[in-house]
Amino acid sequence: MGFSDGGMSNNNEVKSTQNDKVLITIAAIKKELAGINDAVFKDIQTSDELVTIIYFSSLIEKLTLHRTVISPLLDEKEDLLKSADVPEKVSLSGILSSITEGKTIVYFHEKNLFITVHTYSPPMSSIIGTDTESSVIGPQDAFTESLQTNLSLIKRRLQNTGLKSEDYTIGTETNTKISVVYMDHIVNKENLNKVLKKLAKIKHPGFNDITVLKQLMDDNPLSPFPQYLSTVRPDAAVTYLLDGRVAILMNNSQAVLICPISFFELFTSPEDYYNRWTTASLLRALRFFGFFLTIILTPTYISVLSHHPEMLPFNVLLNLQESRGKVPFPPVLEVLFMELVIEILREAGTRMPTKIGQTIGIVGGIVIGTAAVEASLVSNILIVLVAISALLSFLSPNFVMSNASRSVRYLFIVAAGMFGLYGQMIAFAWLFHHLLTLTSLGTPFMTPVIPRKWSDYLNSVLRVPTLYRRQKAGISRAQSTKSPPVEKKE
Structure with a gap:
């Protein structure tokens, strides 16, 4: 034109x-x-x-x-x-x-x-990066607490009239404004209708953040696992919109809610798609298996020492018994004590000012760990295992998923203390049963495991090259219609 x-x-x-x-x-x-x-x-x-x-x-x-x-x-x-x-x-x-x-x-x-x-003038001054979902490669901007600013960040990337945004007001006292955003020619209408029905049924006095809305929309509110994804990155939100998902934006909230979501997608990062596929696959697999390692590492220590010492080689068992020779507590109490100390240090470091919090986290961990070993309260091997387990819990890009892994770990610790490896297997059976029966917006949470869609395996634990990743995720059940025509400018 x-x-x-x-x-x-x-x-x-x-x-x-x-x-x-x-x-x-x-x-x-x-x-x-x-x-x-x-x-x-x-x-x-x-x-x-x-x-x-x-x-x-x-x-x-x-x-x-x-x-x-x-x-x-x-x-x-x-x-x-x-x-x-x-x-x-x-x-x-x-x-x-x-x-x-x-x-x-x-x-x-x-x-x-x-x-x-030419009047394009979206708000730019308040748009900064994010510490919660930081990345080395890719865009560095993040959503803000302004609904209009967040809409502009999405519309800057999706210049298409197929992008629809519908405004609603929720909160009987606060009258909070939200916006439901979706690609009209891609989104599954059944998913969209479910979102709108859930929003219509919510009767809550006020919303200070979209995380409150997320808890009210959960299919299973008793589950420790997040059933919807919240992100502060516009590039991540746009990626899911192009895949046929529904995004919910709230005024005065920085995060954007994405639904539906699968279990495997909670371990993906937007940076995976900017990195080489080999590196992205390695990091994604590390996050995925790190989730299971963090919930079984210290419980296995309890199981072996309390119920199954014959499983270890004699020299390894001798070293373990020597390290806890003066420890007066059974392994389960020893582990619970150190896990609680780590949680206290983490919470104290979070609530304190940034510089003081970093000092408390580093110095406190070293001093308390060394003092606990010298006082024969815990073994030095357990200090190493607890530290590794704490680091593994933060591998997931989703902070709520990290909290879920720590909550589940306590269940495994109690089961290991009572029944050893048999208790751990029972806990694993519960975990897999719970994940397989969990849903996100009515669709199976464990996609692509159920229902099986072979193309989803190309972008689950591993990521194949972008050239071969063309189909949309099965959990989105996207339409196959074409995008509205946009005239090419000469």
Whole structure:
């Protein structure tokens, strides 16, 4: 679509071309933008005719709009026509593409003339990086507490009218504004309807963060595992939207809720797709198996020493018995004591100011660990195992998943103390049964294990090269329809 920057005589020629060939109406544009709540249609009566301006409020600052469009329309309309882009050929797809790019469309009813004004001015000053989902490779921006800013971060990456955003108000006292975002031609309508039904049933006085909403939407609120993904990274949210998922944004909350989600996707990081597939596969497998190692490492120590010492070679058993020769407690109490100390150090370091918290975490761990061994309260081997287990629990990119692994570990510790390896197997049976029966938005949480979709294995524990990863995830059950056509600019 070509543009001309000529004067009024040039604009008159363009006007006649548009009058002869354009059959586009405001109603047709409204129909295409239906379901996008930040799409604004404003009628302005000038001195000689009616003018309609169309734009996305999340991509344009009000001051910029007033200075570049509204004020010139009311005062110096000729200057606006000279500075604006006037398309020689107008098409509906071209107009929609300009709107999604953050431009303002100005339609003169009497002249039947469409012009485009560059007004793209999303809020940028408050957009910074994130410490909770940091990465070395890829975009470094993160969502903020502003709903409009978060919408603009998504729309900057997805310039497509198929991206729909519907606003709702929840919270009987706080009247918190949320926005349900999805790709209309990709999302599974059944998943979308489930989300809307869950939101309609929620009766809660107030929401300070979207994590409260996530707990109210869980299929199984008693489960320690997160059934929806929360992310503060716009690139991650866009990736899931393109896969057919539904995103929920909340005002005054930095995180964005993604649903449905699978168990394996809780171990993936957006950085995996920017890294080489070999490195990404190695790191992803490390996170996945690290989850199981962190819940069995210290329980296995209890099982072997308390119930099955014959499983270890004699020299190893001799070293273990020597290290805990003066420890007066049984292995299960010894492990529980050290696990609780680690939790106390972690919680204290989190609540304190940053510099003091880092000092407490490092110095406190060294001092307390050394003192506990010298006082014969715990063995030195257990100190190593607890430290490794604590590090493994933080491998998951999802912080809630890290908390879940620590909670499950205590169940394994108690089972190992009571029945040894048999107790651990019973705990494992419960864990797998729970994960296999858990659902996320009504779909199996353990996809691709159930239901089986072979293409999902290419992006589960391991990641194949991007060239071969073309199909969408089975849990999203995305539509197979094509994207709305967008006219290519010349």
